[in-house]
Amino acid sequence: MKVELYHASKYGNGAQAAEEFRKLMTTRGHSVEVHNIDEAKPKEIPQADLYVFGSPTRLGKPIGGMRHFLKKVELPSGTKYAIFATYLGAKPxxxxxxxxxxxxxxxxxxxxxxxxxxxxxxxxxxxxxxxLFVVEMKGPLEEGWQKKVEDFVAEILSSSKLH
Ligand SMILES: Cc1cc2nc3c(=O)[nH]c(=O)nc-3n(C[C@H](O)[C@H](O)[C@H](O)COP(=O)(O)O)c2cc1C
Known part of the structure; x- marks a missing residue:
């Protein structure tokens, strides 16, 4: 399967999750190209079997750049996608x-x-x-994040929507 992943990581936590995703998918025989949206054009997205989008959170929402990117994306109806977001973990x-x-x-x-x-x-x-959750604004990711990425990969690979 050919996957294109677009993220908007500012402090590197989302980028780290994207890299783990790429690594796991690659060992399972799939190809993943990882892009930061700052270096990509939403109207020039290569063909893929699956698109993955990942964003940090600002005031409850995906960071502005990602919202604009997604609004401009033009992909055919029925195109498959998966999504991840990084949030600040709940604290007292x-x-x-x-x-x-x-x-x-x-x-x-x-x-x-x-x-x-x-x-x-x-x-x-x-x-x-x-x-996914970070411990502080700038990270690191909460313990156990690799397992979540593994589960995400497993869910994608077992999805009947992709077969
Ligand atoms: C100005 C600002 C506002 C934020 N607002 C939220 C928020 O509303 N909810 C939340 O869960 N995290 C919030 N965060 C924390 C981000 O989710 C966190 O920095 C980000 O997920 C880290 O990912 P990155 O390393 O990929 O950039 C905020 C961070 C900043 C700097």
Whole structure:
């Protein structure tokens, strides 16, 4: 399978996940080209069997550059995609010591739903999604992230949508 992956990592955590994804897919006989969106043009995306998009989160949403990139992407209806986002892991409030509520977290972590909305509105079909968490704003990724990438790869490879 030929995969094109586009990410918008600023501090390198998403890029690290993308590299792990590439490595795992390659050992399973698939090819993955990894691009940072700052060095790619949304209207010049090569043909692939699957597209993967990954974004960091800003104020609950995918970073602006990724939202613009996805809006400009022109791929045929039915094109398969998978998605990942990096979020800051939930922590107790500095002052109150309270954990954020489920609603507060959902509001702070909308990157994946927003990216899905943009892509499904173009008729694209989701194969898998993966939320990842960083310990601090700039990283590192929370322990166990490699297993999540492995599961993401397994979900993609076993998807009936790609066969
Ligand atoms: C200005 C700013 C706003 C942020 N807002 C959020 C947010 O609303 N929700 C969240 O989960 N993470 C937020 N983060 C943390 C980012 O998700 C984190 O920096 C990013 O996932 C790291 O990925 P990267 O290393 O690939 O850039 C914010 C970070 C910055 C710098």
């Amino acid at each position: 409030d500095n002052k109150t010591g309270k954990m954020p509520t489920t609603d507060e977290l959902a509001n702070w972590q909308r990157s994946i739903p927003i990216m899905n909305e943009i892509l499904t509105s173009k008729g694209m079909v989701k194969v898998a999604e993966m939320p």
